[in-house]
Amino acid sequence: MKMLISSALLLSSLFIATPTLACDDHKLEISDSYVREMPPASKNTAAYMQLKNTTDKPLKLLEVQSDIAKKIELHNIVNVDGVLKMQPQPYIEIAANNSLILKPGSYHVMMMGVKRQLKQGEEVKMTLKFEGGMTRELTAPVQPIMPKSAKAGS
Ligand SMILES: [Cu+2]
Known part of the structure; x- marks a missing residue:
């Protein structure tokens, strides 16, 4: 019985040490992340991913940080006079209980002034910052733009 109590105490103290992390992990699921492979002479690229908000409140992605680029912005592609x-x-913004896909031709994480030419097989580390102080670390693989044959189906 004494053993049981001490291990229970140990367990509860571990949870106290990281309360916000354990909680935030359930709010958002990130999947299918990748960074576009860069053509020669290009200094810019973009990161794409699926963001799933599992809460009943909207989540706002405010900022993305990475050592790989001099400047990172959140972009969308909009139609201005055709x-x-x-x-x-x-x-x-990711709506409550909804998913948002960052993809070519739509929302993306714009990486400008990238410090080296990213090739397939590399990985890019980044930090996503959300409203309310939640942050998520992400390591995304570098992938080439989808070949035309795969694109035709979608
Ligand atoms: Cu852009």
Whole structure:
């Protein structure tokens, strides 16, 4: 019985040490993340991913940080008088109990002034910062743009 009590105490003290982390992990699921492989001479690229908000409140992605780029912005592609243009966004909102896919032609994490040419097989570490102080670390693989044959089906 004494053993049981001491291990229970140990367990509860472990939970006290990391209360917010354990909680935040259930709020958001990140999947299918990748960073676009860069063509020669290009200094810019973009990161894409699926963000699933499992809470009953909207979540706002405010900022992405990474050592790999000099500047990172949140972008969307919008139609301005029939011309598709990239537009910086103050945040990207994921609706309550919903998923948002960051993908080519839509929302993306714009990485500008990338310090080396990223090739398939590499990985990029980044930190996502959300409203309310939640942060998530992410390691995304570098992948080439989808070949035309795969794109035709979607
Ligand atoms: Cu962009």
